[in-house]
Amino acid sequence: MLRMASSFPEEVLEHVFSFIYDDKDRNAISMVCKSWYEIERWCRRRIFVGNCYAVSPPMVIRRFPEVRSVELKGKPHFADFNLVPEGWGGYVYPWIAAMATAYPWLEEIRLKRMVVTDEALELIAKSFKNFKVLVLSSCEGFSTDGLAAIAANCRNLKELDLRESEVDDLSGHWLSHFPDSYTSLVSLNISCLGSEVSFSALERLVGRCPNLRTLRLNRAVPLDRLANILCRAPQLVELGTGTYSAELQPDVFSSLAGAFSGCKELRSLSGFWDAVPGYLPAIYPICPSLTSLNLSYATIQSTDLTKLVSQCQSLQRLWVLDYIEDIGLEALAAFCKDLRELRVFPSEPFAQEPNVSLTEQGLVSVSEGCPKLHSVLYFCRQMTNDALATIARNRPNMTRFRLCIIEPRAPDYITLQPLDDGFGAIVEHCKDLQRLSMAGLLTDRVFEHIGNHAKKLEMLSVAFAGDSDLGLHHVLSGCENLRKLEIRDCPFGDKALLVNAAKLETMRSLWMSSCSVSFGACKLLGQKIPRLNVEVMDERGPPGSRPESCPVEKLYIYRTVAGPRFDMPGFVWTMDEDSALRLS
């Protein structure tokens, strides 16, 4: 058998490997034998680094010399909710600098939660002659000047997607830096930008790019300019409108409706800032073919929302505010039988009292009516164990289930019991559950259910839950496939962590904030497991200045082959053998 493996010429093996795209499969191939490892590493074209500090740029470049596409993720997920202080890290510049010399033929860079600077963007613009795709998801640190550099220099750019990034928006002029000869745009997402881009430059750009299929405009594009843009791109598949509000004028309405009707390929809509109900009928003609609808910024009420979704029989994904109410979700359940993903966001997240009639019943209805529903994010103000159990029984195919009850530690509002059994039912019935985010009053029992049943669980988010270390221990010892665990405001301390220290090396990362993990335990973990970075974040000052038993504010533990990082701000300390000595 070994002889056969080595008797294939390299070129043949390389050709075979070129059909394998999935990272896990590629990793498996590379472990068959040394020669396969060698062949594979020379022909791997795409790498994904889930934590930019898990490995260093030189290490990646040394192993994979011919990469064309790189995806990196930086800050922990809880950075989305302001839990990671400014300056924590996640800088992409060292990566760009290293790749500028090592990968001159790099085509794609996808970044999530990283700090990107204008220098980094300028370096990208001038280093990679065949650069095609730039996706900056929830990134920050750059301005429209950096975008201008990309627009001006990347002649083969196909995709520029700034989704939810925080951009220092100096002016909209950057868009005009795309030269007149530039026609290769396929996807443009500028929805996060505040200032106005030149509408004529935008229209000309759209008009001269025949392959444009995705266009997500920003709020500054007024409704009366949308028709013109659409008429220049009838081949669009995905559209994000700008402001969807204007005085009701028949001529504006009819040209808009006409423009939408002309877009026969349109399958995904988003934007809809300040949407007024009067202009919604303009999209009715294309509703039956829509597969994705994002109404997260549309402050329209339940009657109009219900009317809208009832016409979207092909809908697979709906993101909407809780204005839709239970009644709208019932309509969704009745008409949208192909629904796969539902996200319901709170319209008044800080109000104590509910402003809309959205309860657990809405989610139950959708779980009953939509057989393909497998991904849920639901913000509400009340829940019961019964509802959760019903949802679980209805939808054993659930893979991502995230519930947020606005009031922390809210019990089952009918029985006043914790929601342990409800979430227990979820993990018991939904055997393929990969992601879970829990809410409400929860004791250690729910973690026992999770440890016993959630065998495919990869990511778990926990807040204001549990009674003791036993809870954390259940999860760490029971969830075989756990990769990411993020915990805030739970009474979990040292014991469970220390007992399960080895488990931490099998995971991508663990985040714990406002828990009860002591500085002493952090030091011990850092010393015990060399290939973990145990980072303590404390804005009160050096942890060494307080007793060892004192709990740390925030703790971020991740596995790494790159050793401790050196770009930490003053409020982050790495616990390893050396630092433990330095801090004592």
Place this chain on the structure above:
Amino acid sequence: MGRRGSASSSSSLESSNYPALSSRSSLYQHNRDLSTDLRLGLSIATSSQGNPSTPSESDWPPIKPFLKETLAAEENECNSATFFVKVYMEGIPIGRKLDLLAHDGYHNLIRTLDHMFNTTIIWAEMDGEHSEQYHVLTYEDKEGDWLMVGDVPWEMFLSSVRRLKITRADI
């Protein structure tokens, strides 16, 4: 039968070594008492010492900043909208101006007018004896007709009212 995890030390987390959970309802009550105490401003240890706490608006509920800003902006827009109408009282040549959007309904409006004009206002929902010293609240609608305030839903009233007049009840 045992739990997974490092064999040597898993016994230290056997449930028998842990105190039985207190009954769940009393646990919830305990949490609520602490939350109430925090709201009352008593000095309770912060959550970093393992006590329950109420989260701040900056990091709870877990919604992304972009959505949070958009919703906040929309709420501000609603809050900063105004709709001032003139109000005249019979017999007083100088009128007043009142922001109808600063009120959330008829009761609120009547209370403001009662104070503003130092009288008791009669409107559609009011029953009981009407004294001669009371005043009736009427409004002019888009068609120029004068109607008693309070018959139609508040939102409908807002969309049709042009100005208000308070007349004596002894007509």
